[in-house]
Amino acid sequence: MEFISDTSTEQEFADIIQELTQDFYYQKPDDVLQFCTNFFQSRLSSQRSFWRGYITETFTSHPTESSPSLTPALVQDPLEAYSSDEEDVFEDEDTFENEMIEFTAPISNRGRRTSVSAESMTPLARGDKDYIQKIIPKTNAQKEQIQAAIRNNFLFRNLDENQHQDIINAMSEKQVLPNEVVIQQGAIGDYFYIVGSGQLDCYINSDQQKVTTYGPGGSFGELALMYDSPRAATIVSVVSGVLWALDRLTFHRIVVEHASHRRQMYESFLAEVPILASLDACERFKVADALEYVCFEEGETVVQQNGFGDNFYLIESGDALVYQTDVDGIQKEVNCLTKGAYFGELALLHDIPRAATVIAQGRLRCATLGKRGFSRLLGPILDILKRNSENYAKVLQTTTI
Ligand SMILES: Nc1ncnc2c1ncn2[C@@H]1O[C@@H]2COP(=O)(O)O[C@H]2[C@H]1O
Numbered sequence: 001m002e003f004i005s006d007t008s009t010e011q012e013f014a015d016i017i018q019e020l021t022q023d024f025y026y027q028k029p030d031d032v033l034q035f036c037t038n039f040f041q042s043r044l045s046s047q048r049s050f051w052r053g054y055i056t057e058t059f060t061s062h063p064t065e066s067s068p069s070l071t072p073a074l075v076q077d078p079l080e081a082y083s084s085d086e087e088d089v090f091e092d093e094d095t096f097e098n099e100m101i102e103f104t105a106p107i108s109n110r111g112r113r114t115s116v117s118a119e120s121m122t123p124l125a126r127g128d129k130d131y132i133q134k135i136i137p138k139t140n141a142q143k144e145q146i147q148a149a150i151r152n153n154f155l156f157r158n159l160d161e162n163q164h165q166d167i168i169n170a171m172s173e174k175q176v177l178p179n180e181v182v183i184q185q186g187a188i189g190d191y192f193y194i195v196g197s198g199q200l201d202c203y204i205n206s207d208q209q210k211v212t213t214y215g216p217g218g219s220f221g222e223l224a225l226m227y228d229s230p231r232a233a234t235i236v237s238v239v240s241g242v243l244w245a246l247d248r249l250t251f252h253r254i255v256v257e258h259a260s261h262r263r264q265m266y267e268s269f270l271a272e273v274p275i276l277a278s279l280d281a282c283e284r285f286k287v288a289d290a291l292e293y294v295c296f297e298e299g300e301t302v303v304q305q306n307g308f309g310d311n312f313y314l315i316e317s318g319d320a321l322v323y324q325t326d327v328d329g330i331q332k333e334v335n336c337l338t339k340g341a342y343f344g345e346l347a348l349l350h351d352i353p354r355a356a357t358v359i360a361q362g363r364l365r366c367a368t369l370g371k372r373g374f375s376r377l378l379g380p381i382l383d384i385l386k387r388n389s390e391n392y393a394k395v396l397q398t399t400t401i
Contacts, residue, residue, distance in 0.1 A: 138168065167250065173243075182243065188224070198242065199213060200241075211233065274345070296318075300360045312347055314340075349371075
């Protein structure tokens with residue numbers, strides 16, 4: 001299934017033909033040659049997109065942002081904060097034609113994700129007329145199982161109901177046998193998977209350290225498709241089972257295009273958060289993808305002074321009041337945070353108690369991210385901070401909630 005050995009290439013070929021055949025019977029096109037041409041054209045363009053990303057990343061370096069100010073709670077509208085200058089980091093010329101490139105799989109380093117190019121973070125340029133929507137019939141139970149799994153995955157959580165339906169419709173069934181390598185670390189990503197039944201183990205790095213196990217409802221394989229990066233882990237089935245597979249093209253059309261809106265909203269905004277200042281543009285895109293929406297009602301406590309929590313928050317709408325209680329137990333209002341402000345960022349770094357209480361004033365909508373989600377995508381934040389020693393020193397001196 002992946003491009004690693006001859007056997008995998010044959011498997012890849014068999015999978016493509018099977019997908020083409022399935023599509024043919026569902027679409028029943030009048031113009032068979034045109035249908036096949038479109039199918040292969042789409043596959044080729046997905047694959048080229050990957051190579052372009054890989055080459056750009058390997059032979060060029062990313063532009064980085066200048067260090068932002070250390071304003072602890074900036075007041076800026078994330079929607080207005082997007083600057084079109086950021087698009088300078090993207091190249092849209094297709095310079096990759098017929099070159100033969102030897103692929104040496106980069107292996108992830110100390111749990112940190114393999115890097116990606118700025119260009120590969122863009123949605124594939126594809127008009128709707130080129131895209132053939134897949135509808136693979138399923139039972140209600142199967143649909144519910146897929147729905148439940150995608151609802152829990154950070155990439156799908158913010159999609160609307162129609163987009164969920166398109167994903168469910170496009171998923172195809174794949175049987176796995178015991179000890180089958182479903183994903184090989186370092187290979188090109190072709191599918192995102194949801195586990196229907198069975199059990200699969202996930203290993204990373206050359207020492208093949210087992211990092212997790214997936215059971216029914218679990219999902220994996222989204223990262224290579226999302227970031228056009230090599231597979232970050234190896235996934236092996238323990239017992240026979242059934243997977244639901246979403247092809248790269250549908251994944252790009254729905255998930256990547258949706259993500260690009262969020263990235264535009266948050267990119268410049270995240271660049272202003274001191275603790276995230278050492279991230280490059282691509283890494284900030286990843287943070288934007290992983291942000292989760294949370295809502296608090298009037299009077300609800302978001303963070304509690306002296307409490308522990310590993311999330312930081314960006315205010316999307318509404319206001320929040322900040323209170324501190326002194327040694328005599330007297331509580332004072334010390335700040336009012338509004339749309340665009342952030343708080344709790346040091347929780348990504350330290351396990352220190354919160355320095356204040358934050359309470360919603362009216363309905364408060366925030367985007368939030370925790371330390372675990374952050375390091376799963378980008379590796380330990382401390383390592384990232386150390387890239388910029390001046391900023392590192394400043395952040396360590398800063399005490400925020
Ligand atoms: N710690 C981890 N590091 C890398 N990948 C992981 C980890 N845990 C789970 N995975 C999953 O393993 C998958 C391997 O393929 P992808 O890189 O496409 O997406 C990856 C994630 O879905």
